[in-house]
Amino acid sequence: MKVIIxxxxxESSVKVAQSFxxxxxxxxxxxxxxxxxxxxxIVYKELVKEYENNGLDFSKIITFNLxxxxxxxPRNEQSYRSFMTTNLFHKVGIEENxxxxxxxxxxxxxxxxxxxENKLSKNxxxxxxxxxxxxxxxxxxxxxxxxxxxxxxxxxxxxxxxANARFFESEDEVPKSAITMGIQSIMNxxxxxxxxxxxxxxxxxxxxxxxEPNEECPASVLRMHPDVxxxxxxxxxxxxxxx
Ligand code: F6R
Numbered sequence: 001m002k003v004i005i006x007x008x009x010x011e012s013s014v015k016v017a018q019s020f021x022x023x024x025x026x027x028x029x030x031x032x033x034x035x036x037x038x039x040x041x042i043v044y045k046e047l048v049k050e051y052e053n054n055g056l057d058f059s060k061i062i063t064f065n066l067x068x069x070x071x072x073x074p075r076n077e078q079s080y081r082s083f084m085t086t087n088l089f090h091k092v093g094i095e096e097n098x099x100x101x102x103x104x105x106x107x108x109x110x111x112x113x114x115x116x117e118n119k120l121s122k123n124x125x126x127x128x129x130x131x132x133x134x135x136x137x138x139x140x141x142x143x144x145x146x147x148x149x150x151x152x153x154x155x156x157x158x159x160x161x162x163a164n165a166r167f168f169e170s171e172d173e174v175p176k177s178a179i180t181m182g183i184q185s186i187m188n189x190x191x192x193x194x195x196x197x198x199x200x201x202x203x204x205x206x207x208x209x210x211x212e213p214n215e216e217c218p219a220s221v222l223r224m225h226p227d228v229x230x231x232x233x234x235x236x237x238x239x240x241x242x243x
Contacts, residue, residue: 001222002229003209005237009197010042012231016129016195017046019229021056023127023191029060033128033181034088035139036065036080039195040129044088051092058092062123064100066130066139067180070153072104078167079104102151102179109179113151120151120185128189132196135159136204136217140180143216149182183221191227194219199235206239 006012020043023030034040050056065080074081081101089099100119106112130138137143140154155177156164165171186192196205208219209230222228237243 001209001225003237003240004229004231005234005243006231007234009039009233012195012197012233013040013042014046016040016043016193016231017050019191019193020047020127020129021050024056024058024061027126028057029062030126031062031064031123033064033066033125033189034084035129035131036067036083037131039131039197041087043129043195044091047088048091056092058094059098061094062098062100063089063094064120064123064125064181065102066128066186067178068102068104069175070102070104070106070109070177070179072175074101074104078173104175104179109153109177113153113179116179116181117151117185120181120188125189127191127193128186130186130192130194130219130222132194132201132204132208132219133160134163134200134204136207136219138183138186138194138219138222140178141183141186141218143218145183145215145218147183147187147213147215147221150185151179151181153177153179183218187221187225192222192225193229193231194222195231196236197233199238201232201236202239205230205232205236209240 068080072079161174207217213220213223
């Protein structure tokens, strides 16, 4: 696991965007898995700049995303599907037929998870971006999730509902469930980058990097992956030894 500490959220984001740019340039038909949330927003802005100013070609990539609320209409502004459309897909010319997304509106969550996992097995991910929750969650894999889990439905914890309430009118509107790639589905990616910024993430980052892999800190599984780079700003790195 490589750890790259930069001064600010912006500097870390620019470096993450560079990993994406290099991946897409070296393999234009890369399979890329994206995350939502506040953390990657600057990365996506940087990728839009690469597209507009330097002609970075997204036309051949295949996309996946880590997770989606359940149940939510994909057209709902708060859905992760809408988030990706607004912040990236529409801005860089990614077409419907390139996009794979968990359907937050599917009638049967279990079948939807099977369908997605099946798609993933046919399209192995070359590069995957993660954020991290304050409790160490990755995607919607909360503490206690078995490391062998593949795509599955979860009930959100109180802390995740509270943290996500900022995107909704009120906490009551946050869906109580989600469908998410499992820890095993994430670990299957060839290369993983994780971006974390701000002091609220410092404890999760410390546990992930300094403690033995354990299911109480889902992100700690990443220590067992052969190609992971953690990009953190100084605040998120503030609890690491020597900082
Ligand atoms: C989002 C996701 C989540 C977030 C995490 C951090 O697709 O999988 O695990 O990465 O909750 O969220 P932010 O970036 O909003 O702090």
